[in-house]
Each structure stands twice: as structure tokens, then as C-alpha cells.
Amino acid sequence: MNSTFQFISFSDPNVLFVVLGTMILGASAAIVGCFSFLRKRALVGDAIAHSILPGVCLAFMVSGSKNPFYLIIGAFITGWLSLLLIDGITRTTKIKSDTAIGIILSVFFGVGILLLTSIQHSGNAAQAGLDKFLFGKAASLTKDDIYVFSSIAIVLVIVVVLFYKEFKLISFNPDYAKVIGLPVRFLEFLLATITVLAVAVGIQAVGVVLMAALLITPASGARFWTDKLSTMILIATLFGAASGFLGSYISYIAPAMPTGPWIVMCLSLLTIGSIWFAPKTGMLxxxxxxxxxxxxxxxxxxxxxxxxxxxxxxxxxxxxxxxxxxxxxxxxxxxxxxxxxxxxxxxxxxxxxxxxxxTESGLTEAKRIIKLHRLWEMYLNQRLKLQPDHVHNDAEAIEHIITPQLEIELEKELNYPTKDPHESIIPYNE
Amino acid sequence: MISIETHNLTVSYNKRPVLWNIDFELPTGSIVGIIGPNGSGKTTLLKAIMGLVPTSSGYVKIFDKDLADVRQRISYVPQRESVDWDFPASVMDIVLMGRYKKANLMKRISKADLEIAAEALEKVNMLEFSNRQISQLSGGQQQRVFIARSLAQGADLYIMDEPFVGVDAATEEAILNLLSDMKKEGKTVVVVHHDLQTAKDYFDWIVLLNTRMVAAGPKDEIFKEELLQEAYGGKLNVLSKVGDLMKEKAFNVREK
Missing domain, CATH: 1.10.10.10 (Winged helix-like DNA-binding domain superfamily/Winged helix DNA-binding domain)
Structure with a gap:
């Protein structure tokens, strides 16, 4: 209980940085992830995340520092390059996009690991901690990180708000957007750019391997709760931020627990919860x-x-x-x-x-069901030209679902028959 | 006046031409049917006219201008199956997309836009479904939503891809009424259609297509036994062989 209080009161400024950082990252990834999800490009996020590793390593090799600003620039460049290559491969060769994603993801990641290993053996003392990009380093976020993350998050939100309706259209029907003369290439470029940005900052929390989860799971969970895009983005953002908060809380009270994976665990629980409990669309x-x-x-x-x-x-x-x-x-x-x-x-x-x-009311109800059964047999016999010995089983099921309105239509269409195809009397309630 | 002119338009996929030298002029203020068997390149022709697929030779002029200068006057009704109707949007959201334009980038939807969208929905008898989630609509209703979106744009040329496929009788009638209203207002409507039976009743100008243009003109001139036979009698043997060869040798349809 004591540690819960310490956590919530943020008496340790480092806790505040971690909590703020992971919440911002979770929320940013969730916002752009909604569009990746709707454009059915869930795996592209995974490819970007893996392709960012060589960029981070190269940025470190060139700059010699772990300044988050340089690293994000490096991450951004290779992240973008991977997108261009995936697009180029699918456009100019026979290779389909799932294969192109697979190729780029593994090749870039391979190069990244190669660079990382060589940096680790270079004897450069500043490199310590660079491998945290693999699994995230949420627990050691600093003040500088927060400044970089929050400025990126602000840019991201501004872009999404400004181009909200255009992003909605290119996610739903890009051909139509082209025909009415919207700058679709520019919009796609913009959307891709903010996706790369969100991934580039997101991997600092959960790492390359878990990044796709941060991008896609909030959107897929939020989709169960609403049919409205703006609401969906809001719910996804909430999911992302809440998981950031909960993940850092759990790793705080149980110090042996890693933050990044717990963020992803919380997200998954929220999404599984949505699949089960969402009204109307949920399993329950x-x-x-x-x-x-x-x-x-x-x-x-x-x-x-x-x-x-x-x-x-x-x-x-x-x-x-x-x-x-x-x-x-x-x-x-x-x-x-x-x-x-x-x-x-x-x-x-x-x-x-x-x-x-x-009882009397029971009998009325029984008559209604029998009538529906026999009317439906009649309908199958007359309209679908089914033989009388083929209509019973179908009517056994349909009798339970016909509404009073359909009942009236059926009666009218069949002209109030008195007997069914087996010559049984159709009971009408007086 | 001419609404669409295509001049020696050739479109290829992987170097194999799927449309050969399409050359026609369509009058304004008419309902044009683009007719042909499956795989004859009808949708490709529409996409080439709207600049959605690259052309390998020839050009398209719309209202005597380049496509880029008249985009705002063209409206497109894509095939219903070309989008995912499970998208989180209401009927009104979709129709409002007809009001988006380059000049409106980054701007909010205005009250006037909402009124125009509502009017468009009323024209297709869908106003009472404004707030309905689009996945809950029947096929015919989805088609009407797409048409309402295009009406909301207030264009002069409407390009529709198979609007009559898989729709109920009520939708078919609603679309036909709209077509005749649009004609009265001097609009041009180009419709891809695959059903020869109904084509004669629906359209007043016909383009007969089977990877090449078989004929184009007023419907009475086109609905002739020998022309229909030619269009539906299969592809030209030598033409397909040359197409195959071009794909195999990665050959362009123009020398340079």
C-alpha cells in the first residue's frame, strides 16, 4: 500500500518521468495505430519497428552519443526507407505485400543486430544501454526523453486533427479521394511519416519486438466499443495511455518486473476484455x-x-x-x-x-406458434415450390423468429390460407 | 458539346495491353452505357479516364480539358465491393465525403455541407438512415449511399461502376429515376454495365467494349446483331497473342 502511495504521489521525479513517458508513447502509438488498423496495414508497423534498429545504431555510430534527438532522426530515416522499399517491391515486382513486409523486416533487423553487436564490441563506453532498444527501456526514461516525446506527440496530434477527415477518406476509399483531386500522395506521405515517428518514439518504451502491439492492439480493442471513428480514436488513446500507466505501476511495485512487456500485457488484457465484454459486438x-x-x-x-x-x-x-x-x-x-x-x-x-x-393465454401463444409454423410451410410450398414432405424441418426453426409484422405480410401474401400443405388446420386467433 | 474524349487510349498491366486504342467521343447530357463481357476492360477504362491507372499511350480530355483542370466537375461511384463496409462510419459520414475538396483541406465540414449531404440522401430515399452504421445497410442501400455521396459533390460528369449489380428492385428504380433527373439537368452519366438485356432501356448512348472498342454511338445504331456478336463473340485471336508476346518480351506499346 505504501509503495502505491509513493507511486501515485510521484515523490520520486524519476517515477513521474517514466509514467508520463509511457503514457505519452502509448497514446501517440494508439492514435496513428487506428489508421494503420483501418487501412489493414497492421504488419507494416511491425516492419517499421524492426527497420528502426539499424537507424538507431547508425545514428549512434555517426554522432557518438545516445542523445534521443539524434537517435530518433536515425530511426526515422531507416524507418521511412523500409516503407519506401516495401512499397517499391510490391509495385515493381510480382512479390505481394505480405512477403515484401517479411523480407524488409528481417533484412533490416538483421543489419540492425549486426551493427549493434559491432558497436558493443567496439569498446566505446557510451554504448552501454543501446541494446535496450530491443526490449525497451521504459524504466529509465529521463527528462530529456520526455521533452522529445511530448513534442513529437504534440506534432502528431496536430497533424491528425488537421487532416482528420482526409485521413478518414483515404483509409476508407483512397480511389475516390484521388478522383476528387485530394493530394492523396501527400496525405499518405504524412500518415506514413507520423506512423514512423510514433514507432520511433514508441520503441523506447517497449522495444522493437513488442512495438506492433502498441500500435495495433489499442485500435483493435477500441473498435468493439463504437462505430464512430473519432470515438474509436479516443478510446484507443485512452487504452494506450492507461496501459502505459498500469505497466509502469506494476513494474514499480514489483521491481523485478520489466515495464515494456507489462505495458503490452495490460494492453492485451484491455483488448481481450473488449472482445468479451463490449455491448452487442462482444462475445458475452x-x-x-x-x-x-x-x-x-x-x-x-x-x-x-x-x-x-x-x-x-x-x-x-x-x-x-x-x-x-x-x-x-x-x-x-x-x-x-x-x-x-x-x-x-x-x-x-x-x-x-x-x-x-x-392456460388460456398459453393456448393463445401456442396457436400463434402453430400458425406461424404452418404459414411458413405453406409459403415454402407455394413460393419456393418445395414438396409438402420437405417443409417441416425448415418451419421448425423459422416459426420462432417471425415477427408480428412479417406474420401479417405472410398472411396477406398467402391470402389467409386455412390449411397447411399437410391439410392441418391453421389456427387463427379470433 | 463533348463530355469525354479518349484518343487512342491504350492501358497495359505488366506490359500486356488490356485496352487497345480506345477512341471515342461522348456527348454531354446523355446517359452512356459501357457494355461488354467479363474481362473486357470496362472498369479499367473508367479508371483510365479518371487517372487512377497509368495509360501507356493516347490521352483523355474531359469537357475539352485535361483531367487535372476539371477534377471538381467529375464524380465517381466505385463498385460497392471495392471498399470495406465494416469501416467505423455512419451513412452521413460517407455522404459528407462528397463535400471534401482540395480547397477544404484542414477545414471543418460546414453547415451548408451538411444541408447538401442531407438533400443528396433524400434524393436516394436514404435520409432516415443518416445515422445508421454503414455495415448495417443492405447492398442496395450501400449503393444508394455511394450515389448520394457523388450527388453531394454537385458534379457535371458522373462515372458509375456497375451500380446495378446485386441491388434490390427499389434501388434499381431509385437509380433509374436519378439518371433521368440528371439527364434533364444536362449532366452526363457514364455507367459500366454488364447486362445486355437491360442496357437498351437504361442508356441512350452505348460504348461496346471487348479489350478493343467494338462500336460507340447512339443506342439504336449499336444494338445490331452483328455488332453485339462481335463484342460478345470472344477476343480477337491475333490481338491477344500480340498482347501475350508484349508481356513476355516486356515490350512497350509505343516505340520510345
Whole structure:
């Protein structure tokens, strides 16, 4: 608890730098990542991240210092070069973009590791810590880093705000943007530039290997919560910043824990959470709909048992034992019990001793379902020209989903038939 | 007056010409159908006219000017399947894209733009769907959204790629009504269409295409047995062989 307080109070300025730094990085990457995600260029971010390593090494070799400003310039140059090469390869050769990305990513990364190893063996004392670019060095961010990161983040946000609507269009339909005369090449250049920038600063926190996660996961998680691009970008930014905060917090209270990987872990949890819990699009809400459907099908099928027995014996309201009910349909006894209990809650059946009786409102409901079933059989028979012995199974499913509105349309279109294709009477409620 | 002129237009993919020397002039104020079998280069022709694919020879003039000078007067309705409809945007967002222009770069959408977009949506009977997420639309509704976007642009020349493919009867009728309204206003509409049955009813000018231009002119002159036979009777054997050869030898369609 004590360390939590120390963390939140930022009594140690270094903690403040780390937290601010990772939050800014997470947020910047998330903003541009939304466009990479929507343009289906998720892997391009990965390629840029790997291609940045040789740039960082070269910048160090030329400048001889680890000043973040020089390193970012180096990173920017090779990052951009990789983009140009991927684009050039796909345009001029038969190689498709996924292969081009794979080639560039590994070649650049290979060169980067080569340079890094040679620097490490050069005996230059200033090189210590350069290898942090591989896995990030979030825990040792300094004041200078924060200045560089926040200026880049500000530039990035300004560019996205200014060109928001154009970026939206080129992400959705670039051909249309070209036809109406927008400077698409310039816009793409701009978008690519801010992506390279975001990656170049982002790898300082999580490193080359995990960078793609910082770029793409916030966007993919945010997409579940909204259908509006501006809201999606906001949520993604929040995810990015929150993961930065949580990642640094976890690595603070558990000192053996690395910050970068924890940032990515938090992001992944947020995204997995979104996949599960998002309203409507989330898995949980899909399960709920499925469960609701199954419930509806079960109680409607049990109601139909009463009706079918009633048709046979000419007494709809007679008492029925569970054994009698089970005779007309292949249903497990447990399912039947569950259906009957659910029906009882809606007062569509009531219990009499050991037996069950359908109520007046239950009978009305049963008639409605039987009617839909038989109307649908009629429709299949007449409109889809299906033989009467081929229509039953289809109607078993469709009867549960037809809305009152469609019911009226069906009746009209079939001209209020009185019998289904098997000559059973279609019950209309008076 | 002439809306589109193509002069000896040749377009190649990987050196193999997919359109050979297309040469025609289309009148303004008419509904033009570009007709031909699958793989005859209809979409490529549209893209070449709009500068979306590089041409290997010849030129295109629109309203007697170069494309760059008249872009604002041209509107494009792409094939419905050419975009991902799962994009996070509402119907209104898409139609407003018709109001984007180079001069509006970095500017916000104005109130007038919103009004124009709403008007365009009303013309295609989609105003009540303004706030609907685009992935929840039917195919026909998506097509109408694309047409509304193009209407919002207020162009003089409309270029539509297969707008009648996979749409419901209501959409088909809405599009046809729009076409005749546009004609009354003196607009030119060029439509890629693959269905020969309906072409005669929809259009008043026809370009018959099968990698080369078979014929272009008023529909009554074009709908003749021998011309249709020629267009739909397969590709010219020698022409395809020369095309294959050019690809194989990486040969350009012009000497220099």
C-alpha cells in the first residue's frame, strides 16, 4: 500500500518521468495505430519497428552519443526507407505485400543486430544501454526523453486533427479521394511519416519486438466499443495511455518486473476484455443472445406439445402428464421440466397435482406458434415450390423468429390460407 | 458539346495491353452505357479516364480539358465491393465525403455541407438512415449511399461502376429515376454495365467494349446483331497473342 502511495504521489521525479513517458508513447502509438488498423496495414508497423534498429545504431555510430534527438532522426530515416522499399517491391515486382513486409523486416533487423553487436564490441563506453532498444527501456526514461516525446506527440496530434477527415477518406476509399483531386500522395506521405515517428518514439518504451502491439492492439480493442471513428480514436488513446500507466505501476511495485512487456500485457488484457465484454459486438453479449434464443425455442416447443396433444384428443385444456407430453416429441425429460417451469413463470401453464394444464393465454401463444409454423410451410410450398414432405424441418426453426409484422405480410401474401400443405388446420386467433 | 474524349487510349498491366486504342467521343447530357463481357476492360477504362491507372499511350480530355483542370466537375461511384463496409462510419459520414475538396483541406465540414449531404440522401430515399452504421445497410442501400455521396459533390460528369449489380428492385428504380433527373439537368452519366438485356432501356448512348472498342454511338445504331456478336463473340485471336508476346518480351506499346 505504501509503495502505491509513493507511486501515485510521484515523490520520486524519476517515477513521474517514466509514467508520463509511457503514457505519452502509448497514446501517440494508439492514435496513428487506428489508421494503420483501418487501412489493414497492421504488419507494416511491425516492419517499421524492426527497420528502426539499424537507424538507431547508425545514428549512434555517426554522432557518438545516445542523445534521443539524434537517435530518433536515425530511426526515422531507416524507418521511412523500409516503407519506401516495401512499397517499391510490391509495385515493381510480382512479390505481394505480405512477403515484401517479411523480407524488409528481417533484412533490416538483421543489419540492425549486426551493427549493434559491432558497436558493443567496439569498446566505446557510451554504448552501454543501446541494446535496450530491443526490449525497451521504459524504466529509465529521463527528462530529456520526455521533452522529445511530448513534442513529437504534440506534432502528431496536430497533424491528425488537421487532416482528420482526409485521413478518414483515404483509409476508407483512397480511389475516390484521388478522383476528387485530394493530394492523396501527400496525405499518405504524412500518415506514413507520423506512423514512423510514433514507432520511433514508441520503441523506447517497449522495444522493437513488442512495438506492433502498441500500435495495433489499442485500435483493435477500441473498435468493439463504437462505430464512430473519432470515438474509436479516443478510446484507443485512452487504452494506450492507461496501459502505459498500469505497466509502469506494476513494474514499480514489483521491481523485478520489466515495464515494456507489462505495458503490452495490460494492453492485451484491455483488448481481450473488449472482445468479451463490449455491448452487442462482444462475445458475452453474443452468448447471451444465443442463450435467449435457446430459451425461446424451448418454451415455444413445449407449448406446441400441448397444442398437438389437444388436436389429437379434441381437448386443448386437458391435463397432461409429462410422459404424455414426451410422446409427441423427441425431448429429454430434463429439458421438458425446465421448459414447463419457465412456462409456469409466464402463467402459460399451471400445475395440477402431478399433471400440467395449458392456460388460456398459453393456448393463445401456442396457436400463434402453430400458425406461424404452418404459414411458413405453406409459403415454402407455394413460393419456393418445395414438396409438402420437405417443409417441416425448415418451419421448425423459422416459426420462432417471425415477427408480428412479417406474420401479417405472410398472411396477406398467402391470402389467409386455412390449411397447411399437410391439410392441418391453421389456427387463427379470433 | 463533348463530355469525354479518349484518343487512342491504350492501358497495359505488366506490359500486356488490356485496352487497345480506345477512341471515342461522348456527348454531354446523355446517359452512356459501357457494355461488354467479363474481362473486357470496362472498369479499367473508367479508371483510365479518371487517372487512377497509368495509360501507356493516347490521352483523355474531359469537357475539352485535361483531367487535372476539371477534377471538381467529375464524380465517381466505385463498385460497392471495392471498399470495406465494416469501416467505423455512419451513412452521413460517407455522404459528407462528397463535400471534401482540395480547397477544404484542414477545414471543418460546414453547415451548408451538411444541408447538401442531407438533400443528396433524400434524393436516394436514404435520409432516415443518416445515422445508421454503414455495415448495417443492405447492398442496395450501400449503393444508394455511394450515389448520394457523388450527388453531394454537385458534379457535371458522373462515372458509375456497375451500380446495378446485386441491388434490390427499389434501388434499381431509385437509380433509374436519378439518371433521368440528371439527364434533364444536362449532366452526363457514364455507367459500366454488364447486362445486355437491360442496357437498351437504361442508356441512350452505348460504348461496346471487348479489350478493343467494338462500336460507340447512339443506342439504336449499336444494338445490331452483328455488332453485339462481335463484342460478345470472344477476343480477337491475333490481338491477344500480340498482347501475350508484349508481356513476355516486356515490350512497350509505343516505340520510345
Amino acid at each position: 453479449s453474443k452468448f447471451r443472445v444465443q442463450k435467449e434464443n435457446n430459451r425461446k425455442i424451448l418454451i415455444e416447443n413445449v407449448l406446441k406439445l400441448f397444442y398437438h396433444l389437444g388436436e389429437r384428443t379434441n381437448g386443448f385444456k386437458d391435463e397432461r402428464s409429462t410422459t404424455a407430453l414426451l410422446e409427441t416429441r423427441d425431448l429429454r425429460i430434463k429439458e421438458l421440466q425446465r421448459g414447463l417451469n419457465l412456462l409456469k413463470q409466464s402463467h402459460w401453464v399451471r400445475k395440477k397435482g402431478e399433471n400440467w394444464v395449458i
